[in-house]
Amino acid sequence: MKLEEEIKQKEFKSEYNKAVVNLHFTQSYLITFQARLFKPHGVSPEQYNVLRILRGHHPEPITVSSIQERMLNKMSNASRLVEKLKQKGLAERKECPSDRRQVDITITSKGLDLLGQLDEEIKNFNHSIIKLDESEVKQLNDLLDKLRG
Amino acid sequence: MKLEEEIKQKEFKSEYNKAVVNLHFTQSYLITFQARLFKPHGVSPEQYNVLRILRGHHPEPITVSSIQERMLNKMSNASRLVEKLKQKGLAERKECPSDRRQVDITITSKGLDLLGQLDEEIKNFNHSIIKLDESEVKQLNDLLDKLRG
DNA sequence: AGACATTATATGTATATACATACATTTGGG
DNA sequence: CCCAAATGTATGTATATACATATAATGTCT
Numbered sequence: 001m002k003l004e005e006e007i008k009q010k011e012f013k014s015e016y017n018k019a020v021v022n023l024h025f026t027q028s029y030l031i032t033f034q035a036r037l038f039k040p041h042g043v044s045p046e047q048y049n050v051l052r053i054l055r056g057h058h059p060e061p062i063t064v065s066s067i068q069e070r071m072l073n074k075m076s077n078a079s080r081l082v083e084k085l086k087q088k089g090l091a092e093r094k095e096c097p098s099d100r101r102q103v104d105i106t107i108t109s110k111g112l113d114l115l116g117q118l119d120e121e122i123k124n125f126n127h128s129i130i131k132l133d134e135s136e137v138k139q140l141n142d143l144l145d146k147l148r149g
Numbered sequence: 150m151k152l153e154e155e156i157k158q159k160e161f162k163s164e165y166n167k168a169v170v171n172l173h174f175t176q177s178y179l180i181t182f183q184a185r186l187f188k189p190h191g192v193s194p195e196q197y198n199v200l201r202i203l204r205g206h207h208p209e210p211i212t213v214s215s216i217q218e219r220m221l222n223k224m225s226n227a228s229r230l231v232e233k234l235k236q237k238g239l240a241e242r243k244e245c246p247s248d249r250r251q252v253d254i255t256i257t258s259k260g261l262d263l264l265g266q267l268d269e270e271i272k273n274f275n276h277s278i279i280k281l282d283e284s285e286v287k288q289l290n291d292l293l294d295k296l297r298g
Numbered sequence: 299a300g301a302c303a304t305t306a307t308a309t310g311t312a313t314a315t316a317c318a319t320a321c322a323t324t325t326g327g328g
Numbered sequence: 329c330c331c332a333a334a335t336g337t338a339t340g341t342a343t344a345t346a347c348a349t350a351t352a353a354t355g356t357c358t
Contacts, residue, residue, distance in 0.1 A: 001294065001297060001298070002294050003290070003293070003294055006297075007218075007219050007220070007221065008218060008219050009205070009219065013272065014272070014275065014276075015283065015286040015287050015290055016275040016276050016279050016286055017271075017272070017275050018286075018290050019275075019279055019281075019286050019289055019290055019293075020179060020183075020275050020278070020279070021221065022289075022290055022293045022294070023172070023175055023176050023179055023293070024176055024179070024180070024221045025221045026172055026176075026293045026296060026297060027172050027173055027175075027176035028221055028222045028345095029297055030169060030172055030173070031173070031345090032345095032346085034169075035345090035346070044312095044313060044314075045314095046313085046314065046315095047313095056158070063336080063337095064336070064337060064338095065335085065336060065337080069156075069157060070156050070157050070158070071156075072156065072170065072173045072174045072177055073177045073314085073315065073316090077314080077315075077316085077338090077339095078337090079336095079337055079338055079339090080313095080314085080338085080339090081314085083338095084313085096336095099323075099324070099335090099336080100322085100323060100324085101322065101323045101324070101335065101336040101337070102323095102335095102336060102337080103336080103337070122166075123162065123163070123166070126163065126165040126166050126168075126169050127163075127165050129169070130165050130168055130169070130296050131295060131296055131297065131298040132168075132292065132295060132296050134164065136292060136295070137164040137165055137167075137168050138164050139288070139292065140168055140171075140289070140292045140293075140296070141152070141164055141167050141168055141171055143281065143285060143288065143289045143292070144152070144168075144171045144172070144175045144289075145150065145151050145152055145171070146280065146281060146285070147175060147279050147280055147281050147289070148150060148155075148175060148178055148280065149150070149280040177315095180315090181315095181316085184315095184316070193342095193343060193344075194344095195343085195344065195345095196343095212306080212307095213306070213307060213308095214305085214306060214307080222344085222345065222346090226308090226309095226344080226345075226346085227307090228306095228307055228308055228309090229308085229309090229343095229344085230344085232308095233343085245306095248305090248306080248353075248354075249306095249352085249353060249354085250305065250306040250307070250352065250353045250354070251305095251306060251307080251353095252306080252307070299358105300357105300358095301356100301357090301358090302355100302356085302357085303354105303355085303356080303357100304353100304354080304355070304356090305352100305353080305354070305355090306351100306352090306353080306354095307350100307351085307352085307353105308349100308350080308351080308352100309348100309349085309350075309351100310347105310348085310349080310350095311346100311347090311348085311349105312345100312346085312347090313344100313345080313346085314343100314344080314345075314346105315342100315343080315344075315345100316341100316342085316343085316344105317340105317341090317342090318339100318340085318341085319338100319339085319340080319341105320337100320338080320339075320340095321336100321337085321338080321339100322335100322336090322337090322338105323334100323335080323336080323337105324333105324334080324335070324336095325332100325333080325334070325335085326331100326332090326333080326334090327330100327331090327332085327333095328329100328330090328331090328332105
């Protein structure tokens with residue numbers, strides 16, 4: 001549905017103005033459905049994202065600052081998210097021997113199991129939530145990559 | 150820059166998977182810069198959005214639930230945002246005479262002044278933050294509108 | 299009119315973001 | 329080697345989101 005109808009706004013001052021609002025609105029649409037998907041599994045979308053980053057490095061550990069770099073929200077707070085995952089038994093924290101300021105984080109087997117369960121579900125979700133065909137999605141990704149310069 | 154480089158991920162399982170991540174990442178990119186733009190003026194991005202909704206109806210008042218419908222995050226909390234705006238003298242609250250459950254909200258002249266100051270700044274911001282030409286932005290908006298079905 | 303559902307708003311709680319700041323450890327210059 | 333700067337992590341505070349629930353006012357059915 002056109003954004004103008006969704007938020008009951010007659011028109012936008014420019015396509016650029018509409019695009020900024022459209023990106024916020026579409027992301028909100030996605031995250032609402034994602035949160036509902038993750039909720040029965042006891043993790044939030046950002047916690048899931050950190051788990052995926054951990055799995056990407058498994059069995060090597062990864063430091064908190066490296067997690068931060070790979071997160072979608074750069075200014076967020078990796079250490080608090082790791083703490084949440086640890087409380088749920090999905091991740092482990094260990095002091096880094098070579099630099100005692102750093103903390104090595106690894107995903108646990110429980111964490112890997114959870115991701116394994118979610119993989120198929122997420123794949124189906126991604127296809128069903130995005131009502132575009134293969135070439136359109138590709139086009140969208142290219143435009144977003146270009147948008148950020 | 151390609152999303153893969155920005156979040157140091159080698160590849161995505163599908164374009165659909167990438168698109169979901171790309172939308173989150175791009176929105177985060179936008180909101181970070183927007184927040185910095187608004188900060189000197191003492192309002193957050195969502196507070197600004199509510200102010201724009203109020204101006205769109207001025208001089209008519211608008212109820213809290215109508216604000217909610219027009220907000221980007223449908224599940225958010227219009228009444229708390231209105232409270233913040235009231236504390237800053239940017240909006241007023243009045244009991245609706247025809248239905249005492251409802252609350253009529255109007256933007257104050259101070260609120261209109263603030264938006265007036267911001268208008269030009271936002272317009273320039275929207276153009277500079279989106280590094281696409283006119284036809285590409287149009288294409289992006291069409292894809293986003295179609296994506297949500 | 300009385301009982302009950304519905305609607306409009308407000309509030310409580312958990313999570314996350316954004317930013318400032320604190321603290322310990324490491325690094326590097328003198 | 330010692331002190332200052334830089335780095336890695338944690339924490340404090342304000343804001344916002346997501347959802348459940350509370351409360352008052354209104355509408356509806358009999």
